[in-house]
Amino acid sequence: MRSLQSEVEQRGTRIFELIDQHPGSLFSKAGFYQRMMALSMRDEQFKVQMFRFVDVLPSLRKSGDIIQHLEEYFAGMRNGFAPVIQTGVRVARFVPWISAFILRRNVSGMARQFIAGKNCADVMKTLRKRHAKKIGFTVDLLGEAVLSEKEADEYAARCLDLLECLARETQGWTDPLGKNSELFPVVNLSVKISALYSQMNPADPTDAIAHLTPKLRPILRRARELGAFINFDMESYAHKNITLELFKTTFGEGEFKDWPDAGIVIQAYLRDAEADLRKLIDWGGARGTRFTVRLVKGAYWDFETIKSRQNGWNCPVYFQKPESDLNFEALSRLLLENESIVTAAFGSHNVRSIAHAQALADELGIDRSRFEFQLLYGMAGPIKRALVEMGYRVREYCPVGELLPGMSYLVRRLLENTSNEGFLRAKFSENVSAAELLRDPKELIRQNRANLPEATIPAIAEDRHPKNGASIEPPPGDIYENSPLVNFVYQESQEKMRIALREVRNRFGEKYPLVIAGEKVWTDKLTPSVNPSAPKEVVGYVAEAGIPEAERAVKAARAAFGKWSRTPFEERARLLEGAAAIMDRRRYELAALEVFEVGKPWAEADGDIREAIDFCRFYAERMRQIGRPRLTQHVPGEESYQHYWPRGVALVIAPWNFPIAILCGMVSAALVTGNTVIMKPSEQSIICGAMLMEIFQEAGVPPGVLNFLSGRGSVIGAHLVDHQDVDLIAFTGSREVGLRIWESAGITRPGQRELKRVVCEMGGKNPVIIDSDADLDEAITDSIYSAFGYQGQKCSALSRLILLDENYDRVMERLLSAARSLRVGNSEEPGIMVGPVIDEAAYKRIQEYIEIGKSEATLAYQAKEVPPEGYFIPPTIFTGVKPDMRIAREEIFGPVLSVIKVPDLDEAFEVANGTDYALTAGFFSRSPANIDRAKAEIEAGNVYVNRSCTGAIVGRHPFGGFKMSGGGTKAGGADYLLQFLLPRVVTENVTRHGFAPEEVPEYRDEFL
């Protein structure tokens, strides 16, 4: 008996022979597309620019805009094609409309390469031709990202229409193999689950399934009546578990339990794939009705690797291409071995993967009419033809829709077809030999491993994604690794959070002391902290400090300063790392506490704890970098060393909106630099403050070095700011209080040793500009999140959306329906985006602003349904806002968005810069020239291009603004610690009678 490998080779060779009998190109259409692909494969810079140009083109309406973008993308290219392109650009300048027309036609042609038709009537022309060639179809509706329930309902309606049309038009069509045709209905529709529900949140599968089931049912019912097949496509990893769960729920019970014409996709590039497939097969066995699995490798490899690296998540996909190939083969076996339960559809263009499935089916004695091969429209025509000739069932995946919504699909295909790793490129562009292409992936993995030292194997993905930037010096943010965010896509994470919420709830009402000089201090007053989602619930109580406790705290801090300031910075850094480790251990519990105490949605609460951990680790590393006295300059005969001393007693006054992160950031910076600290949390987040104190105590902070005072800002805060023995004030909060502190600290009082240093972070009135060529899927999703995430209570939140006349209507239509679809509710529920505002005072103040808005501008949208109890403000959008109106100038700190319409980009920048604040700003555009302008001109401490304007990450986005947003400090940045330090230089003349040592050490530790 021959081995499976030789069977694979034999079948593979046969496929190649058949391909070579009808030499065709890789893609069905030649011309412009072929040329572009050839150029892209030769030049990475061209490829990036070309893909970006293709991405923006459909959204450009005027010829002039097209030419301008062409010029911006290609004119400056420094490569072999530059002269050709530059000539093209010059010609285009003279005859813009002709050039624009030609360009648009060529790019549309390129898209038509992969999009089978605009609508059903259009696609039927293709399907008929394929049918004549014995190729079946599955049709997929292309769509923009679904941002609202309106758009989701439209998608569902289009699916129904398409089903009707396909069924009508294919009446009388027969199965090409005429055998086992009942397993393969003629009409086959591929559905994208994320397009049916706009608020799908990985943390909340129950909500997603509850919303998706009623939308799917009419489609499935109609499909069943029409004898059609429905397939659930698989999208990014964030949606995978929900899609699997939805499939099992929908087809596991009731109406559709005995319906066999349903399928789902398994992506072999996922490490989870085998476990998922095994569970599906078990489920199918128990269900007792057949179903189908389309096995693919997966279309989002680049996206998944980028996303997981950005968030510090375990990467869900394999790093090496042969690993995906091997897994595809292992899963092929699993599918075919369970043929009595599941029908297999192999979705691949890779001849090795296809030949392997064929050989395996033969080995297991499975007739070739009982499974099928599926390939994409517009690709690998010769392979399809070969498979038909060999007597296999072939189905083509045919996307239907308009060019603009088809862009992300097109870009995925372009990426796939130019990928260095791809089979099609290797076969059709690089003419790699059949023998090489048919090699066993196991062998390739073995070979890769043999060629690499053991330690570097996990780092293969790193090689593929070199760090940004070309400098050899690592940038400051690279000195440590950010802690990963919790990935709520996993059931385990969701369960841990639920348990933590239960446990924290069980501790409601507990009392916490002040901590002064390491001792617990109780006073005769207790301050309650309530749950803003349910104000009758008291999360806990903390003893309230008055002036006597404030005095004791200053004394304790002053007394502890001498020793702490001389404690080696390494020890201080380890204290921070110890605190970070404890926060990591208590991560879910702390996040749950934030959900209750300040109404943060799950992911936001987790992000806050992550940031606190990052602050500790980043500042610890930073201190190690700057802690040692360092030679200032090489000069003979003299040694000068600069180093730092701590300033003294630091008062930390923090806000409630990032109740652990900001408090911890300021405290850890003060501690690691050798200052002693009085920590005063916001009155609305005192339990979080008490927890942070507990954490630092457990980490071993010496008595008096960190003191915890909870009390009223107007009493103890004001007293301490003015105190002669306080040397530094680190404050984050409102402009009103910040300015008072700034002013008061400027007064030198009797007995004061130092000029007080104020580290001051205040609010913002942050603008986002959406340019006329912006990607609206992205711009609207991110604007909604920036404005309404955590109820607009982030100092970085978007509050002024600046739109150009030109695309105002288009943006507003989608923006308003996206806002209408937002989930408002108790933050304890997973997946809530808009929870309560912090307290009654905030609630009233925001309501007042809404009334002001109603009198100044036009109320364009206000949510109607919010929970009856709790401090819930409905998301609110005003239009017709002018830059000088109060709602456009004053910080509201709530879910209220002002939309300002401007005639052009010049005015957009003017309006963006025309407030007292300069904290964050956002700009959405696909014009390189306009992006450059935004980078240069927007007045903000943090300018974000083509992404949300909130969510700064320690080390990556040093955070803080100027003008009335703050004193220009950058929390989480390389320079932040310097504000907590006094620089000092010691110079020694080391010359003795004209003799000086030649060697001078770079660092000297003796005067630390």
Ligand SMILES: Cc1cc2nc3c(=O)[nH]c(=O)nc-3n(C[C@H](O)[C@H](O)[C@H](O)COP(=O)(O)OP(=O)(O)OC[C@H]3O[C@@H](n4cnc5c(N)ncnc54)[C@H](O)[C@@H]3O)c2cc1C
């Ligand atoms: C009919 C059909 C339906 C499809 N439906 C879906 C769907 O619902 N969901 C979906 O996600 N995709 C889907 N795809 C897309 C499919 O995932 C890609 O077309 C496919 O991955 C290309 O694989 P291949 O076997 O044709 O080519 P090959 O060239 O053999 O494989 C390329 C694939 O290998 C993987 N890969 C690339 N680089 C690496 C690396 N460094 N390490 C590990 N793996 C790597 C990627 O998945 C890449 O797409 C479908 C494809 C077809 C044909």
